[in-house]
Amino acid sequence: MSEILLSQLAHVELLSPRPDETVRWMKDVFGLEETTREGQSVYLRGWAEWLHSSLIVTESDQPGVGRIGWRTYGPEDPETIAKRLDGTDEAVGWVDDWPGHGATFQYRAPEGRHLHEVFWEVDRYEAPEDRKDPCIKNRPQRYPGRGIGARYLDHVTVPTPNMRADIDFYTRLGARHTAQTEVEPGFSVFSTLTCNGIRSTHDLALVPDFSGMTGRAHHIAFRVDQRLDVERAAEQFLAHDTPIEFGPGVHGIDEITYLYVREPGGFRMEINAGGWVNTMPDWETTTYDAAGGNPGQSLYRNVDAPAGFHDAWPLPPTGAAERERDTIASDRLRPFYGSTAGSGR
Numbered sequence: 001m002s003e004i005l006l007s008q009l010a011h012v013e014l015l016s017p018r019p020d021e022t023v024r025w026m027k028d029v030f031g032l033e034e035t036t037r038e039g040q041s042v043y044l045r046g047w048a049e050w051l052h053s054s055l056i057v058t059e060s061d062q063p064g065v066g067r068i069g070w071r072t073y074g075p076e077d078p079e080t081i082a083k084r085l086d087g088t089d090e091a092v093g094w095v096d097d098w099p100g101h102g103a104t105f106q107y108r109a110p111e112g113r114h115l116h117e118v119f120w121e122v123d124r125y126e127a128p129e130d131r132k133d134p135c136i137k138n139r140p141q142r143y144p145g146r147g148i149g150a151r152y153l154d155h156v157t158v159p160t161p162n163m164r165a166d167i168d169f170y171t172r173l174g175a176r177h178t179a180q181t182e183v184e185p186g187f188s189v190f191s192t193l194t195c196n197g198i199r200s201t202h203d204l205a206l207v208p209d210f211s212g213m214t215g216r217a218h219h220i221a222f223r224v225d226q227r228l229d230v231e232r233a234a235e236q237f238l239a240h241d242t243p244i245e246f247g248p249g250v251h252g253i254d255e256i257t258y259l260y261v262r263e264p265g266g267f268r269m270e271i272n273a274g275g276w277v278n279t280m281p282d283w284e285t286t287t288y289d290a291a292g293g294n295p296g297q298s299l300y301r302n303v304d305a306p307a308g309f310h311d312a313w314p315l316p317p318t319g320a321a322e323r324e325r326d327t328i329a330s331d332r333l334r335p336f337y338g339s340t341a342g343s344g345r
């Protein structure tokens, strides 16, 4: 019998030292919709998303990512995952009072220590009458036509000090490891995973963390429909003085059209479209060789990411930052990191 435990990446909590500006930007420029506010958090969703919230902005000293939420495939699955992790260092426990979802089991990845949570019961978004789409019932609301109109949460990318151990952990909980780039056999520097059988590219990506820190995050990605929408988003970002870090361009491994910007809190956000379709439940991980360049970076092999594109948050203290920079600039890793080895700070 096949087993699918998770149905989708449901939400990511973005930590922001400038929460008011981050939320305003997420609504006016990124085009998200506000659901509710509670405590130090504001709950937002893409206009076409049926769940209560997909981005939770929470005030914090430094940018970063907090909770990473996954909806399970069925009502028994949170318990299955809890039992599977019972008594391990990864298990955190049950919580049941979060806005937007019911009984929730939390756990941490063994090495990256990122906080994940799984749940089945969800609050569905219910639009007021004047915002319901009069024709298209598959839409939870009318297209709002604001900012870049980010439509769905797509993926989150996080660094980990031990790629292999965390990949093994995530695959034990139902993820498929779809692709990786190695600088040498067994040394992965980029990996994509997806939690279900119909995902086009990935909902979780891992990159290595050479700083000695854990729990850091590289970016959160949302999706629009068309490649042209990404180019239009670039115009919107320019018009709103949002710093564009990288793109628009097309990645090689997943073939998504990407664009990376920095939101007002300093964190990196991606907007993307397209990508190849992977419907193969028995897909075996594709391994790319980093020798001769970074195959994931550019489909056309003609663009390098800018200096500092490896930066992740929270930023490391001085000593750890130097260790990370030296490692990335080493002969062993230069083929992969290339011009990104410098600091963007």
Ligand SMILES: [Fe+2]
Residues within 6 Å of the ligand: 155, 157, 205, 219, 221, 270
């Ligand atoms: Fe991404």
